[in-house]
Amino acid sequence: xxxxxxxxxxxxxxxxxxxxxxxxxxxxxxxxxxxxxxEVYMIGAFVGLIMVAVYKVNFFLAMLAAxxxxxxxxxxxxxxxxxxxRRSTRLAPLISxxxxxxxxxxxxxxxxxxxxxxxxxxxxxTVYVFGPVQFSKVQVIILVLAALLMLLxxxxxxxxxxxxxxRATSEDYETAxxxxxxxxxxxxxxxxxxxxxxxxxxxLVGMYFNSIYPLMGVTVGLKSFCAAVLGGIGSIPGAVLGGxxxxxxxxxxxxVGFDTYRDAIAFGLLILVLLFKPTGLLGMPxxxxx
Amino acid sequence: MxxxxxxxxxxxxEQVLTMMGIYLIAALGLNLITGYxxxxxxxxxxxxxxGAYSSALMxxxxxxPFLVNLLAGGLIAAFCGILLAFPSMRLTGDYLGITTLxxxxxxxxxxxxxxxxxxxxxxxxxxxxxxxxxVFVLVILSVWGLYRIVNSRFGRALAAIREDEIAAETMGVNxxxxxxxxxxxxxxLAGISGGLYAHSLQYINxxxxxxxxxFELLNFVVIGGLGSIxxxxxxxxxLSLAPEFLRFVKEYRMLIYGALMVAMMVFRPNGIxxxxxxxxxxxxxxxxxxxxxxxxxxx
Amino acid sequence: MPVSGQxxxxxxxxxxxxxxxxxxxxxxxxxxxAALESVDIQxxxxxxxxxxxxxxxxxSTVFNIISGIYRPASGRVLFKxxxxxxxxPYLITDLGITRxxxxxxxxxxxxxxxxxxIGCHTRSRAGFIGALGRFxxxxxxxxxxxxxxxxxxxxVGLTEKSNVLAKNLAYxxxxxxxxxRALASSPELILLDEPAAGMNVLEKQGLVDVIEKIRGxxxxxxxxxxxxxxxxxxxDYVAVLNYGMLIxxxxxxxxxxxxxxxxxxxxxxxx
Numbered sequence: 119x120x121x122x123x124x125x126x127x128x129x130x131x132x133x134x135x136x137x138x139x140x141x142x143x144x145x146x147x148x149x150x151x152x153x154x155x156x157e158v159y160m161i162g163a164f165v166g167l168i169m170v171a172v173y174k175v176n177f178f179l180a181m182l183a184a185x186x187x188x189x190x191x192x193x194x195x196x197x198x199x200x201x202x203x204r205r206s207t208r209l210a211p212l213i214s215x216x217x218x219x220x221x222x223x224x225x226x227x228x229x230x231x232x233x234x235x236x237x238x239x240x241x242x243x244t245v246y247v248f249g250p251v252q253f254s255k256v257q258v259i260i261l262v263l264a265a266l267l268m269l270l271x272x273x274x275x276x277x278x279x280x281x282x283x284x285r286a287t288s289e290d291y292e293t294a295x296x297x298x299x300x301x302x303x304x305x306x307x308x309x310x311x312x313x314x315x316x317x318x319x320x321x322l323v324g325m326y327f328n329s330i331y332p333l334m335g336v337t338v339g340l341k342s343f344c345a346a347v348l349g350g351i352g353s354i355p356g357a358v359l360g361g362x363x364x365x366x367x368x369x370x371x372x373x374v375g376f377d378t379y380r381d382a383i384a385f386g387l388l389i390l391v392l393l394f395k396p397t398g399l400l401g402m403p404x405x406x407x408x
Numbered sequence: 409m410x411x412x413x414x415x416x417x418x419x420x421x422e423q424v425l426t427m428m429g430i431y432l433i434a435a436l437g438l439n440l441i442t443g444y445x446x447x448x449x450x451x452x453x454x455x456x457x458x459g460a461y462s463s464a465l466m467x468x469x470x471x472x473p474f475l476v477n478l479l480a481g482g483l484i485a486a487f488c489g490i491l492l493a494f495p496s497m498r499l500t501g502d503y504l505g506i507t508t509l510x511x512x513x514x515x516x517x518x519x520x521x522x523x524x525x526x527x528x529x530x531x532x533x534x535x536x537x538x539x540x541x542x543v544f545v546l547v548i549l550s551v552w553g554l555y556r557i558v559n560s561r562f563g564r565a566l567a568a569i570r571e572d573e574i575a576a577e578t579m580g581v582n583x584x585x586x587x588x589x590x591x592x593x594x595x596x597l598a599g600i601s602g603g604l605y606a607h608s609l610q611y612i613n614x615x616x617x618x619x620x621x622x623f624e625l626l627n628f629v630v631i632g633g634l635g636s637i638x639x640x641x642x643x644x645x646x647l648s649l650a651p652e653f654l655r656f657v658k659e660y661r662m663l664i665y666g667a668l669m670v671a672m673m674v675f676r677p678n679g680i681x682x683x684x685x686x687x688x689x690x691x692x693x694x695x696x697x698x699x700x701x702x703x704x705x706x707x
Numbered sequence: 708m709p710v711s712g713q714x715x716x717x718x719x720x721x722x723x724x725x726x727x728x729x730x731x732x733x734x735x736x737x738x739x740x741a742a743l744e745s746v747d748i749q750x751x752x753x754x755x756x757x758x759x760x761x762x763x764x765x766x767s768t769v770f771n772i773i774s775g776i777y778r779p780a781s782g783r784v785l786f787k788x789x790x791x792x793x794x795x796p797y798l799i800t801d802l803g804i805t806r807x808x809x810x811x812x813x814x815x816x817x818x819x820x821x822x823x824x825i826g827c828h829t830r831s832r833a834g835f836i837g838a839l840g841r842f843x844x845x846x847x848x849x850x851x852x853x854x855x856x857x858x859x860x861x862x863v864g865l866t867e868k869s870n871v872l873a874k875n876l877a878y879x880x881x882x883x884x885x886x887x888r889a890l891a892s893s894p895e896l897i898l899l900d901e902p903a904a905g906m907n908v909l910e911k912q913g914l915v916d917v918i919e920k921i922r923g924x925x926x927x928x929x930x931x932x933x934x935x936x937x938x939x940x941x942x943d944y945v946a947v948l949n950y951g952m953l954i955x956x957x958x959x960x961x962x963x964x965x966x967x968x969x970x971x972x973x974x975x976x977x978x
Contacts, residue, residue, distance in 0.1 A: 151502055199670045206677030208501065209442070213630045216623050217669025224662040340509070340619070347506055382517035385510030392507055393495050553839055560838030560845075561824075561831055561852065564817075568825045571814035578774055580800035580829030580892055589835055 121251045123373050124366060129257045129326065131365020132264035136319035137342035138349070138357040139271065140312025146288040146352035147308050148204065150211050154195055154218040156339015158313050162188045162320030163330040164226060170240050177240045177259075177325070184317040192313030193306050201302070219336075226332040234331040237324045260322045267318055268358055271311065275354060280307050288352060341384045348388055350401025359399060363387075422540050423608075424652060429543035430604045432644040435628040436550050436637070437597030442626070443635035444558060445590040446570030447497070448505030451512025452598055452625045457617035458515065459485040459599025460606040461525050464534045467607065474537040478603040485599025489592040497587040500573075512619050519614040530613025531606070538608035546604070550597055554637055557593070566590050570635075631672050633679030642680055725788060727752040727927050728804075728896055733772060733782035742768050743951045745782070750896070750929055750944075755922060757930040757938045759962075760948035761971060766931040767809055769948070770898045773929075774806045775799040786896070801829045806898035807885040809931070815874035819865055822873050822884055823856035826891025830855070859887040863917055879910040886917060896927045903934050915941055939963065947971065 137159050144152045162184040169180035199218050203211040244255040253261075275281040287294040287304045295301045323338070324330045341364060349360025364384050371383045391398065438452045463481030466472050472480075496507045519525045526532070557563045565586050568576035577583050606612045624647075632643020650668070654661045676682070726749040733746045743765045750756045758766045771777045773784060775796035784792045791799055805826075814822050831852055837845040860866045863883040868876065873884060882902055889897055899918070903911050911934070918941060921928055932938045938945060939959040946956040949971040955962055962968055 145502075149502070151506070199674070202674045203677055206673075207634065209448075209626070209630050209634065210673045210677040213627055214670045214673040216627070217666045217673070219666070220662055220669065221666030224660075224666060228659060228663070336620075340513070343506070344510065347503070351502075378521050379517055382514045385513045388510050389496070389507055389514075392499060392503060396499055396503060556841065557835065557838045560841075561828070561833045561849070562835050562838040564821055564825050565828060567817055567821070568814050568828075571816060572812045574776065574796075575808065575812040575814065576825070577796040578776070578800060578806055579825050579888065580797045581825070582795070582797045593835065 119250075123369050125251055125253065125257065127366030127369035128362055129260050129365070130369060131345075131362035132261055133319050133323050133326070133361075134338070134342045134345045134365050135358045135361025136264055136267065136315045136322070137338065138346040138361045139268070139354065140316045141343045142346040142349070142351055142354060142357040143284070143308050143312050145346070147284065147291070147305060148200070149208075150200060151215070151343065152200075152309075152312075153212065153215040153339070154199070154222065155192075155312065155316060156335030156342070157219050157222040158188050158192050158195075158335075159316040159320045159323075159339065160330070160332065160335035161191065161222065161226065162313075162317030163324040163334065164230060164320075165317070166321030166324055167235060167237055167330055171238050177321070180240075181318055181321045184321050185314045188313040188317035188320075189310045192309040192316075196306060196309045201305075223332050223335075230332065232332060234329040237328050237330065241325065256326055260326060263318065263322065267315060271315065272354065274311070280304070284308055337381060341381075344384045344388045347398055348391055350398030353398070353400045356398060356400035363399075424649070426538065426540050426543050426608055427605075428645060428648045429540075429547045430538070430601050430608065431625065431628065431648055432547055432641060433543075433550050433604070434598045434601035435625050435632075435640050435644045436554055437594035437601070438625050439629045439632075439635070439637070439640045440554060440557065440566075440597075441591050441594035443629055443633075443640070444563065444570060445566040445587060447587055447591065448501060448508065449591070449594070449622075450505045450509035450619065450626065451515075451622050452508075452594070453617040453619070453621035454512035454515040455485040455489060455595040455598035456602035456605065456621070457519060457612075457614065458488050458595075459602030460612050460617070461519060461531065461602075462599075463603035464531050464606040464612060465524065467534060467537070468531070474607065478600060478607075481603035482596045482599035485602065486592040486596035489595030490588055493588040493591040494584075497584055497591065509619055509622070512617075512622055516614045516618055525614075528614065530611060530616075532611045534606050534610045534612070536607060536610050538604045543604055543608075546600065550600075551637060551641070558637070562586075562589075567635075627669060631669070631679055633681035636679070636681045639679055639681035646680070726750055727787065728773065728929070729783075729785040730769070730773070731783045731785065733769075733779045733784065735768060735772060735777060735779045741951050743772075743779070746948070746951070746953055748946060748953070750927060752895075752927055753922070753925060754943040755918065755928045755930060755941055757932060757942040757945045758948060759932065759935070759938055759945060764948040765951040766948055767900055768951075770806060770900050770929075770931060773799075773898060774804060797829070800892055800894075803893075803895035804898065805889040805892045805894040805896070807882070807889050807900055807902060809900040809904065811881050811885060813873040813881055813884055813888070815872070817873060818869065819860065819871050819873060819876065819884055820853075820856055820869040822888050823860055823869075823891050824852050826859065826888040827852045827855050829892050855893075856891055859890040862890060862920055863887045864913070879906050882906065883914075883917070886921075890921065890926075894926060896929060897921060898929045898931075900931050901933060902930070903932055903937050911937060 137155065140155050141152060144150060165184040165187045166180045169175050169183045170177065195218055199214045200211050203214055241255050241259060246253045246258065275284060283294070283299045283304045284307065286297070286299055287301055291301065342361065345360035345364045346357045347360070348363060349356030349358070364387065367387055368380060368383050372380055376383065434452060434456050438449060441447050441449050459481035462484045463477040466477040466480055467474065492508070492511050496504055499507060520528045565576065565581045568579065568581055569583050569586055573583050628644040628647050629640055631647060632641070633639025650665060651661060654664055657664055728750040730746055730748040733743055734741065735743045746769065748769070758769060760766055768777065772779050775791070775794050778793040783790055786802055786804060789802065791802065814825060831848050833845045833848050857866065857869070860869055863886055865880060865883055865887060868880065873881065876884060886899065886902065903914055906914060915937070918928060930938065930942065942959055944956065945959050945962040947954050947962060947968050954967045954971060955965045
């Protein structure tokens with residue numbers, strides 16, 4: 119029973135983690151809460167739906183298509199709504215991000231209607247039983263794919279040239295640009311990476327919960343951001359840990375009867391963690407600079 | 409003057425203006441927190457909801473006079489603000505923002521789950537007590553109060569914290585205390601605004617006060633110009649009337665609204681009236697109205 | 708002449724009075740690196756005390772500990788015989804210590820006058836209620852604050868620029884405004900962190916005059932400075948920090964001729 123809940127929690131958590139990674143990477147580099155990230159995820163889910171329902175492609179192709187749409191979209195958002203505001207007050211890009219959110223939500227509502235849509239069953243209902251625990255095929259796909267994507271991300275950030283440039287930029291923006299790193303390209307690349315993960319997350323969630331709608335990015339986006347802060351914003355392992363933690367906490371919270379408080383669990387946890395460890399579970403302590 | 413009377417006599421315009429005034433009171437409170445003290449608050453609507461529910465419940469269950477309930481709603485919101493601010497004002501910037509956002513969502517979920525607040529259905533049948541004149545008077549009072557706060561020792565301490573918290577502390581400012589005070593005054597205004605809201609629409613429900621509303625209030629303040637009282641007035645007026653003016657574009661309304669937010673920030677990142685001070689405006693006006701001879705004689 | 712009831716504690720340099728400020732065995736480390744090791748400092752009332760040393764020696768860290776921004780890992784800080792170790796910065800300012808910053812930290816978007824007025828914060832009381840009510844007492848206090856602010860601007864020569872935004876001041880003027888803002892709190896001890904940095908010769912001479920004026924007001928001055936000519940010409944006592952340890956102390960003449968100091972500044976000489 120508990121093990122089963124743990125599996126369900128980890129499945130949910132890995133979707134949060136996929137989205138949280140986008141928040142954490144962008145924040146790590148330009149200290150911006152990219153509130154439009156939840157909408158990128160939502161659009162990923164819709165593109166996946168259209169590919170599967172209208173073009174009848176298989177699930178993996180649908181996911182690739184979702185990435186192919188979301189990556190340029192995120193790069194464009196950064197270019198239009200954030201880049202001109204890089205040197206202004208902290209709140210300006212935030213407001214701009216909310217503007218982008220509203221714009222994209224309305225756009226999708228106009229195109230697809232406000233009501234939730236089901237995802238056609240693309241993965242058969244096979245259930246694997248391991249002792250006391252059951253995995254549905256969808257769960258296996260989500261867990262395996264999320265893990266693969268995260269490993270791929272880890273590899274990119276650790277070992278590729280671009281990844282090294284990303285780490286340098288998030289360490290010290292000014293110095294990185296003085297050292298000849300093309301900071302604008304690094305930032306675009308970061309948005310692209312985050313969007314690819316969010317698009318995958320969107321398609322996976324659509325498949326898992328079988329319901330997608332234009333405002334789906336709002337709550338999930340906020341919760342994933344919570345997950346990122348919970349784990350320590352700017353930290354990639356932190357985002358994964360935070361996402362998993364949040365997913366498991368939510369599933370167990372609902373299991374013990376807090377289902378009507380479901381959306382408050384994430385925020386309650388977040389506030390508790392922040393009060394005791396102000397930079398999150400894996401965040402670096404901040405030294406007051408004088 | 410006659411034009412104004414016409415507007416007030418038209419019930420539709422009256423309602424639009426009343427709502428604008430109600431939001432303006434909350435936005436002024438947020439401007440004190442964010443614009444003057446420099447502290448992020450992404451959960452301001454939650455304090456509106458606390459004021460709205462407390463005052464409405466007092467009206468419905470205790471039948472105490474409206475103004476008493478309104479004041480009580482503001483005070484309860486301020487008290488909740490203090491409770492939140494004491495632990496969380498140690499956090500800075502985005503961390504504080506996200507904590508207040510989380511608090512806002514928790515308050516909303518609590519109201520959905522409480523019986524006395526009518527759960528997700530909300531509270532209906534609140535008597536209509538808010539009228540345009542009350543709102544107008546309260547707006548004037550808020551502007552006056554804020555103007556006095558900003559131009560005082562208290563207000564200078566808040567500005568010092570916004571500019572450089574460490575320097576402010578070494579100048580003897582107890583930053584935590586001032587931040588908590590500023591936050592609770594802002595929450596008080598939000599509570600008053602919520603009470604007016606409840607007694608104007610006569611029906612409230614938790615989803616009225618989600619984080620979307622919090623960000624709407626933040627928009628008013630930022631687009632008007634952080635730390636500027638006329639800016640907040642202008643920002644609230646423009647943005648709360650914009651949807652009305654954009655009615656002709658029908659379903660594209662919110663699309664344009666979102667795009668406008670981006671455009672406003674890109675072209676005026678400090679807001680329409682960023683950094684404009686009411687005192688300076690007065691002084692400039694005074695100088696202009698004074699005869700030139702007197703002005704040069706005074707110098 | 709010892710006037711206090713307590714017997715004066717005799718130290719190496721026999722003084723008749725309790726020192727105004729005393730650091731006892733103060734140590735602090737950042738991320739495992741020792742930034743200060745068992746530092747002992749005594750500052751006499753009414754004197755100009757300079758702290759010198761190569762870059763990274765821990766001079767500013769001493770100031771950050773005295774003003775309460777950092778808490779030392781061990782050791783005590785005594786001011787007027789009160790233990791202020793780890794006290795909050797605003798409480799320390801209240802007691803009579805104030806400071807300037809090496810990397811100017813003015814309230815940039817406020818006017819020169821407002822910067823100075825915020826300096827008066829600890830010596831005034833009106834709060835939120837007073838702000839709304841503007842009672843007679845509050846108005847009188849505002850008058851006093853304004854007067855005091857104009858007074859300290861006069862000391863540093865910024866009276867003319869009182870309505871300019873701090874960020875629009877020239878660099879040297881910004882340093883002067885930091886001093887004025889610190890003076891506004893009517894301190895007994897003022898910590899000046901590299902006040903002459905970035906100033907030209909003329910401005911430096913002006914600064915010497917300002918510091919002399921401050922001493923003339925009976926305020927004790929503690930100084931961190933790189934410009935040796937400046938330090939030696941103005942100080943009563945010079946202490947030398949190197950790698951977080953005090954290596955010498957004494958009058959400017961004594962310090963200038965101390966071999967350990969010369970070595971610290973010029974590096975180890977061969978032979």
